[in-house]
Structure formats: C-alpha cells, structure tokens
Amino acid sequence: MSRAVGRNVVRKDGAAKASGRARYVDDLTRPGLLYARTIRSSIPCGEITRLRLAFDASGFTVVDARDIPGRNVVSLITDDQPCLADRQIRHMAEPILLLAHEDRERLLGAAVEVDYLPATPVLDAERSDRVFKHVAITKGDVDEGFRRADRVIEGEYRTGHQEHLYIEPNGMLAVPENGGVTVWGSLQCPYYVHRALAVLLGLPDDKVRVVQAETGGGFGGKEEYPSMIAGHACLLALKSGRPVKLVYDRVEDMLATTKRHPAIVRHRTGVARDGRLTAMDIDVLMDGGAYCTLSPVVLSRGCLHATGPYRCDHVRVGGRVVMTNTPPNGAFRGFGAPQTLFAIDVHMDRIAEALGMDPARLRELNALRPGDTTATGQVLGRDAAALDVLRAAVARGDYRRKRRAYRGTNRGIGLSLFFHGAGFTGSGEVKLQSKASLELTATGVRVLVASTEIGQGQRTAHAQIVADALGLPYDAVEVAVADTSQVPDSGPTVASRTTMVVGGLLKQGAAEMRTMLGHLTPAAYLRAHGPLVVTKQYEPPPGLVWDDETYRGSAYGSYGWACDVIEVERDPVTEEIRPIRVTTAQEIGKAIFPLGARGQIEGGTAQGLGYALTEEVVMRGGAMANAQLTNYIVPTTLDTPPMDVVLVEKPYAHGPYGAKGVGEMPFDGVAPAVVNAIRSLGIDLRQIPATPERVMAAPRIRDSRLRQAADRPASARQAGFGIRKR
C-alpha cells in the first residue's frame, strides 16, 4: 500500500469547494431567521451621553450592554474588552448596540442616533503611556559586546497595519436550542469562541455549542475576533428566541476587525571588522490598539524573533506594546515576527554596506548553526538549517552574479534570512493541554480534533498522518467537522501548530490504535470489542523548559528556516517597484502534503509582497480611511511574479514524520528581501509598505556613502538608548 505522507493526495475539502457544495455561514439559514446589524461608535474616544432609536422599532430585537446575562467581556487574556460598549468608547467602530429584524432592508434602513462627549484620543503609539505588556530578553553583557565592537550600526525600521483580507468576511449564525445556544461560524478556534460565550452568556459549558462552518480563509483574522461576533449573534438570538445571522460586509470587516500590529523597531549593533556580530541592542514598540486582545503574545513572539536567525553572545531585547485609540490589532500570520524580522534583515544589509561586505557572506558568517544558543539560551538541534537554506537560495537565485550584473540598472536583487518558531510560545503548549481523538469506524477511522480547515489543508494533512500511522488507506480516514459537542479541545488553529502539534498527537493516537487493532480490520474489531476511541494529550518533549519570568529557555519546540531572494524592477518615471522573481528555500522538517506546503509558501509570499509594497492601511482620526477593496491595494495575480520554491527537509525529532510548522514562515522574509532589493538600487528605505510615494521620497545612497552608511564610530557609543520622541 502506498503511503499517504509526502504524496500529493486529493484534498479532503477539494471536491466540495471546487463544485460549490461547500456551505459557508452565509449559505446557512433556519426557519424564522433574523438578520443582524451592529451599531458602532463614530468617535475614537469619549463617552456615550445619549442614544436614541430613530426608526419604527416594530419587529426589531434590540440589544445593548444591559442585556448581557453574564460578564460584558470578550474573554481572552485580560478580559478588558467589552462585548458591547456601555458608556466608554475607546476606538472608532466599537460595537454599541445590536439590531435584528427578519427584513434585511428594514435593518439597513434603521437609524440610531448616538450623542457623545468626545475626549482627546491617543493615536500615536510613541505618545502612549499605557503599556499592555513589557518583554525583556538578556543574553551575556551587551555593554561588553559593544566594547568588543569595531563598528556600531544603528537604525530605525517601521512597519504599518495590514488587513487580512480573507476572501470570506466574518459571519456567525446563532440558534437558541436545548436551553442554550449553538453557533455556526467562520472561525479558526472553536474553543476560544466556546469559552467567550460561556463567560458572556453566563451559561454552563454544555449549553454552548460551537461549530465551524466552511471557512474562507483566516490568516489569524478569525482567531480572536469571531468570539465578539458570536457573542453579538447569541445575545440577539437569546433575546429574540429566534435564529440570528450576523454577517459582515467587506467595508465593516475592514473597519471594525483586527489588523496586524504596526511596529517601530530600533537596532544598535556592534560588529567586529570581520563581520561578526558582537552586540545586539534591540528596542521593539508595537501599537496594540484600544484593547489588549492578543497583544502580549504578539509582542512576545516579535521579541523572540528580533535577533533574526543570527548568533550573538551579547543581546538585549526590550519590547513593549501600548494602547492607542484605534481598533484593536490582533493575530495575523507571523504574529509579531514579520515586524521584527523586517527590521533585523534590512539592518543586516546596512551592516554589510557599512563593512563593504557581501550581504550573503555577512549572513553566512553569523547564521545560527546546530549547537548555537539563541538569545534566550536555547541550544539548537541538528535541524537548525539556516546555512542550508541560505546556500540553496543564493545558488538557485543566482544572487551574487545578478547583484553584480544589475548594478547601475533599474533592476535590484535582495536577500533575507529568517526563521520561525512553530507552536505556541514558551510554555504555551503545556498550558493548552491539547487533546486529539481518533474514533474507529466500520470502514476506517474518524479524526476528532478542534483544528479547523481554513484553506491550509488541515483535513488533508491530518488524514495523511493518521492513514500512515494506522496502516490504513488515506480514503479510509474521515475528518469530523470541528464541533465542540463532538471533538476535544485541540487548541486553536494558529501559530503553525496544527500539523506539528495536533498532527503529532494524532500520530501517537494512531500508533496506539494500530497496536490495539492487531490483525483485525476496523469492522472486525468493532464486532469483537465494541466502540473504540483513542485520545492523546500534549506532553512537552523532554528537555523543553521555559521560564516566563526571565524569558530564558526553549522559546519554541522547533524552528523552520528560510531564505528569500527577490528581484525587483524600478520604474524610473513612477518609482513603482515591481517584483519580477522570487526564489525561496524553506526548511519545514517534512512536507506532509507537498502541494499544500508549496501553496502555503506561494500564498504567504504573495501576501508578503502586498505587505512590502502596496498594502497601506490609511488611518485618519483613528479609523481606516480606505476600508474598500478599491482603495486598499492587495496585489492581483498580475502583480505576483513567478516563484521558485525549494523545499528543504531536516526532520524535527518530535514532529509527526519530522514535520515542523509551515503556515506563517513564508510571510516573514518577503518584506526585508524586497526592501533590500530596493536598497541595492541605491534607495535608503526603512519603512513599509514601499509605496512609490515613499520610494520617491526616500534618500538616495550615493556611492561614496555605500561604504560608510549611516553608522557612527564605536567610540561614540552610548550605554543604551530609550525611545526617542519624534
């Protein structure tokens, strides 16, 4: 029997999606259905003084904060975000009031007047004194590291908001039933929604059921925000006693839901004459928006990736994420790492420039190798593949020759080297205690996990792992819908953990089930012994230790490693930068579903090109001013260049069949490679997106400056630096 792992099997969700049979939340309906709408704040900061329904309220269900039976919070990390604003407004488009009606037109026509007492908003993260979370990482003695430096290079790098732009906007259907409520929705994390609903509605766990509807993409945007929408739909459903559907249109989705955290990252780096890094002093500031949401963890991951995949004995990373009166920022593919990896890898090209070194050579010299320690003191195993991917991408992308050949033309080529920790940060996986189950069926086995298929291939990869571990054909494995009344809590579908962590539990469970089956077929076993369900719970691999207080230890179970080589062409009239070729080498342990892995890499790269070049969230007065597909410029197919993807496999000892995570890493390195390619054209850009307006305004690097860049002699070093006010 041919094995499933490593083969391009037929996707479990493929036929239904390709034929249109797959049912998304807006396809679902129920008798007596009400449609719902959210009334939102039109100021960024202040108090509600008066609220009036300026419409005929017959047939309407109206819900405000007083209707909440449980606690008025979207339960997550700190429980600071209300499900409905009671009096205080902390950002534009904050939910205030909910309306439901069976006639959509009456719903859209209903006018609600809200009076406010406005207060002065904080819209600039650098001016905010309200900190959600600090992170400090220390290795060695950074002052000693600077004493050993021949040169000190400084720089500040800025990244903007980014909108997820999943193809399906957010939506939920809530149905009151069995003395509780059931919701079907577009979501990544059924148990996050489950917990938030139990807290909001004051219901016991068994009266809340959450089912994933077929979901049209997530990218992190459906990690935490669906808890808010599900809460709104449930409040209306419970008050009206009828099914309620709440589906956002694109504008509302862009205006109200989370974005990627904007960041300002400052580097001060000591380097020896030969290019070795002697000291890294890094300061990270992230804009969390109005409520805490997942910001502490985003900051944490950002800081843990801030050194890039580089070895250095003396490191200090200080980070903070602050409150501003803008819609809360949240989870987005990469989760803090893209911001800091952008900064370090543009900074590395500036260091190379200052030393007159080849950027690839500088990275080769400093890349983390097996046996090296990271900034948190984690000793890397044999699967640390930075050098492998660097050499593969540099050779395959013909980086060195093209860099010389393009000099003086409008073509540029840039490089980035990056890594991504798979799974939850630090002790997160231990706290999650994820479970995964397998249920024997007459014809095979059913996978019972709370992991969600969001287009990434979860059902397929899980089925492949189970098929091979159990010795059954791929077609004998079915994957249950993520329904909290049927599946155990496998943790959220985030953090590149679904294949590596949950897939790992499934492999263990399948191996155990195989032993129990012996030589019996599933049907024979069921006849002889009755039903069989095997459940496995996460246990950390031996030696994986992390201290949340000191930020010391193993930040992640494993890291993937990758290198991008990106070529661009500059239009000398318009300053538009067009990507013309991407070569990427990505080490992911083992490609369980190679076509899916390539899809993740190509898709993540395309999304990264948008982040790097065109996707600018224009914020005016605390709200997104270009919340339309017309004006938020996501790349089209015509803007996406050919991509040459090289898969590198260095098995991770504790991943199923050696697999690590692959979902997020492909996004991480695109922006720095693009900006380094622009830099090779003599344009000194340190902020993304690299819009033509920014490229036009950016300082030009004159040849005489190429060798000294904007550095300062080591003698002028400071003991450290704080945040400077602009």
Place this chain on the structure above:
Amino acid sequence: MRTAISPLVMRQPRSVRDALRMLRDDGPLTPMAGCTDLYVGLNFGTLGDRRFLDIWGLDELRGIEVRGDVLRLGALTTYAEIIRSADVRRRLPMLAAASREIGAVQIQNRGTIGGNIANGSPAGDALPVLAAADALVELRGIEWTRRVPFTDFYTGYRASVRRPDELITAVEFPRVAGRQWFRKVGTRAAQSISKVVMAAVRADRPRIAFGSVAPTVVRVRRTEDALAAGASVEEAQRVLQEEISPIDDIRSTVAYRREVAARLLAQFWSVTR
C-alpha cells in the same frame, strides 16, 4: 455600511425618448448604466442619490460608427467594445490603450464611455483621452440635441453643463493628426484607480491632458503653448506645475502627483520625438 435598496426609486424607460420624458417630468433622476462606480458608493454607504433612471437597456445608445471624419461612440459603448473595435484601434489608439487599463475584464464589460463622462471623476481613465482628442459630447433633451466640447463639459468637481433633463447620448471624435500617447499611473497592475493619468497628441501644436491632478480632468494649454513655441521640457514642466493642483488623498500625495506628472510629460516628449 451598505445602503438600503428598498427606499430607492428606479425608473426603466423603453426608449431614449421615454427616458428623456422621465427626466423632464419625473426628475431629478440619476441615469445609471454599467454602475461600476455607483455600486461602490452603494456598498460603502456613501451614495447620495435616491432616484435612478436605468438606461442600460437602451440599445439606441450603443455602437461605434465612423461618419466621414468623425468617430462616434454611443454613450453605452463599453470598454470591451472599444478594445475590440478596429476603427478605434486605428483612429484613436490612445482610447483603446486607456480602455485596456480600466478596472479589469469584468469592469470593461460593464463600464461605459458615457458613464465615465457622466460620473465626472477626476480620476476617470478615459477622460484625458477625450480632452486631448478634442472630443464633443452629445447631449439630448426631449426637444433638442446639442454638442459640447469635452473640454468645456465640466464646471467643477463632479459638476458639468449637463442639465438634469438631458442625457449624454454619444461622444464624437474628429480625426486626430499626430502621434498619440497614453499612460496611467495606478496602484497595481489591474483593478486600480489612477494616481496620475495622461493622454497626449504629438503634433505641431501638442495636445496634453491629465487626470487626478485637479478637481476635473484638465487640458494644460499653457504647457502645450510652451512646447509649441519651442520651450525645453524643463521649462514646460515648470509651466505644468502652475496648471495643475493635485491634492493629498487616500491614494497618493501632492508631491508624488506633481513629480510624476512632470516626468510623464518628459517621457511623452522624448518617446514621441
């Protein structure tokens, strides 16, 4: 938020005459055809108009024909039809070029030349072509037909000489002598809105028009004069800066638009030499 549809009024005439009567007797009505911009406003909740006249079915307003020296496009001619037309490609290649860069295939199938004129966006991609080609806009009322030079059509931002009881029925292009040039500077390779757009004709007296650099599409006649009088490109670029008045908006900046307009002028002048 999306505009509620049910309070809106839509009239559906069976003929142009019927439409003109409705405009006169039952106005004000906003004519709608391809709706490629109207639906954006509808979805964004910014649509001000409440009463509409659906002229999409009026086939009298379709078609491309050559009458002697005049190329005539019915107001409902779509960009897809323009792109396919050998007459347009031969006589007015800059209009074919502009049409290929409007939206993408779906928009080109629905969007109409008359709609582009009526909508009056300063970023309308076809409009600089009309300005540079000295097109005439045909306006019909219930009892009259008049032709207005396109360059006199707009009176301000999204304001025109069209009376509320008139319909744009056609646009006519005299024969254009000289080398035609068009360039759109958008935001991506398709589905983009112009940051700066330029159409021009290289003749003894050059004709040059820009979009997205002023409240309406503009013919820059003083710049044309300077070039016709033998000024250098640098001098013409200086004159151009006085003739345009771009703004900062969510798509671009004043500085960028000014600089790119100047560079486009130089590019036009050098490639059509």
